[in-house]
Amino acid sequence: MVYLTRKAEFSASHYYHNPEFSTEENRRIFGKCNNPNGHGHNYTLEVTVKGDVDPRSGFVVDLKSLKDILHREVLDAMDHRFLNKEVPEFFNQIPTTENLAIVIWQRLEPKLKQAELHRVRVYETPDLFVDFYGEA
Amino acid sequence: MKAHLTRRYLFSASHRLHNDAMSAEENAATYGKCNNPHGHGHNYALEITVSGQVDQRTGMVCNLVDLDGFVQQEIIERFDLQNLNVLPEFSKSVPTTENLCIAIYDILQRGFKHAHPEKVRFEETMMNSFEYAGGKELIV
Numbered sequence: 611m612v613y614l615t616r617k618a619e620f621s622a623s624h625y626y627h628n629p630e631f632s633t634e635e636n637r638r639i640f641g642k643c644n645n646p647n648g649h650g651h652n653y654t655l656e657v658t659v660k661g662d663v664d665p666r667s668g669f670v671v672d673l674k675s676l677k678d679i680l681h682r683e684v685l686d687a688m689d690h691r692f693l694n695k696e697v698p699e700f701f702n703q704i705p706t707t708e709n710l711a712i713v714i715w716q717r718l719e720p721k722l723k724q725a726e727l728h729r730v731r732v733y734e735t736p737d738l739f740v741d742f743y744g745e746a
Numbered sequence: 747m748k749a750h751l752t753r754r755y756l757f758s759a760s761h762r763l764h765n766d767a768m769s770a771e772e773n774a775a776t777y778g779k780c781n782n783p784h785g786h787g788h789n790y791a792l793e794i795t796v797s798g799q800v801d802q803r804t805g806m807v808c809n810l811v812d813l814d815g816f817v818q819q820e821i822i823e824r825f826d827l828q829n830l831n832v833l834p835e836f837s838k839s840v841p842t843t844e845n846l847c848i849a850i851y852d853i854l855q856r857g858f859k860h861a862h863p864e865k866v867r868f869e870e871t872m873m874n875s876f877e878y879a880g881g882k883e884l885i886v
Contacts, residue, residue: 628804711749712747741750743885
């Protein structure tokens with residue numbers, strides 16, 4: 611079993627707000643992230659897949675096809691977007707880094723044919739990242 | 747859904763690697779330059795990984811304000827700009843970065859209740875790093 615990680619970067623804006631909370635509660639829990647005009651990050655995404663090395667190609671996965679899937683499913687949908695308003699998964703859930711990792715997993719997992727998705731890591735800043743392994 | 751969240755912190759401290767149970771020659775042979783009696787310092791980068799269910803109402807594993815507050819009070823304020831050898835955590839062990847990982851993990855395990863402490867990772871310099879997950883196998 612070999613693990614392969616592909617990295618990509620995208621920039622997007624978001625804000626944290628739960629309509630079920632009162633204004634005060636939203637402000638207390640989410641702090642500055644509650645500003646309704648949003649704010650932005652340069653996200654770094656690391657997608658790790660695992661599989662056996664194909665004896666003929668020497669590949670775990672065709673990197674070109676992995677890159678195409680990443681672009682189609684994630685970057686085209688999220689790069690230079692306002693996540694709350696432009697990515698359907700975030701119309702009804704808060705675009706925290708936790709939820710972003712889960713949504714990216716859910717977008718990629720059904721599209722990967724050759725190798726199995728192992729981990730989605732999303733850096734919101736160099737000092738903060740979330741890992742999702744597809745665990746319930 | 748269970749997710750893992752990692753936050754990175756920086757602090758600086760000095761230490762000397764020396765074991766009283768060893769002879770002077772053995773200490774010098776084992777620890778080399780790190781056995782210098784006057785000690786030396788590092789800028790440590792500390793990565794703390796916690797895990798838990800993503801709260802459906804907040805979208806969070808835990809509120810970063812709680813994690814930052816705990817780490818600031820229980821770790822940074824106690825270890826930053828200190829000589830590790832004189833801290834109670836190292837009264838019976840050598841303050842290698844391996845033992846530092848274990849000491850920090852224990853502090854989290856005992857006191858941090860907002861999420862499950864999963865792993866502590868230290869970069870002592872740009873060239874080396876250490877990880878401890880409470881004796882569990884590390885996941886990639």
